[in-house]
Amino acid sequence: MHADKQKELLERLRQHLASNSTDQAPHSLQVPASHYVSDEQTELEVEVMFKRRPLLVALTPHIPNVGDYLTHEAIDTSLLLVRDKAGVARAYINACRHRGARIAEGKGSKATFSCPFHAWNWGLDGKIIARPNSHDGFAAADDRYDSLLDVPCYETAGLIFVLLEGEEIKSQVDKMMASALTDIAHLNIGNTQYIDSRVTELDCNYKFFLDGFAETYHIAPLHKNSISPFYYSNSTAVDELGEVVRLVSPRKTIDKEFSKPDAKQNALLPYCTTEYLIAPNVLLTHQVDHIQFWRVYPLDGASRCRVELNLFWPLPMDEEAERKARLNVDLVWQVTTDEDFPQSLAIHRNLASGVLPDLVFGSNEPALIYYHQNIAKAIGSERLIPLVEVEKNAE
């Protein structure tokens, strides 16, 4: 985030904290249970939002050097992300063109990929290098079988996007990310190092995951014994940048910054949690001094999802930074799994049982409203109903 923008947001937060206020949406929102528990709607979201729009699947520091690779499961598609010899991030379907075995697992670095099944050897450019011991058995196979299947891939601002269906990715990324791209470019994600991951599967709709990070209203009650002492709960700056929702939530250390006499020194990022909700399924967080990257995917319909956390730390690393980084992975995972996820599961069960017809998002929860309205708009859903003050008074 540019320094001038940090200063502007800092001033907004200063005013909010002084008057115990927060950014507001123009209305509150009624959200029916079906928005979360309908398999049919989830299927539509998968088609429209996960397959036909760019997906943010990795960060530049997942594959920083030539030959680095990362495998990733996007919905039902196994991807192999590779940094090729020219330094370009490429995405292939992780399926050998012989009989479809996965040619790589996990993450690492290789000069070439040898398929575990019959040892066909593939280059970083996705082209066949050799078919050992095949006795010319593939002489009649045409050149379709000489290349891995390519998926459109676009890397910008330290972010790596793919497009599962369609060709034109750059213009779609530019449109959906808009000014969030320059904002995120200032986080210098390319100059961080991958530390570690955590992954779990949950019996709830995938959207609950982002909901848990889309407001600070819950921090004081739900996290009272963990992170609440470190945050100002419920004073947040929320903006829509393209289809991305940015939340900046102040930590109590921000008082130090406010008390500095020289306004030119003002800095926002070290005293806040800065989150980018990138619909449908990514949360990118700048947390004081490091990056947390979360992806969530629906699994088999509306009522199950897979959540993955990756943590990145600024370079250069030393022993102390490594220790601190690993501690942060454990800390954030523990608070989320012990305190946030149980709420998501309970809410999903209440909605799925049919006893609870709908939920309401307050205007003091603007990021929730913007995130869900973006989803509804993309799939042409009219299920979400804005509630305005004037109507309530007229009743």
Ligand code: FES
């Ligand atoms: S499936 Fe890969 S070499 Fe046979």
Ligand SMILES: [Fe+2]
């Ligand atoms: Fe939380």
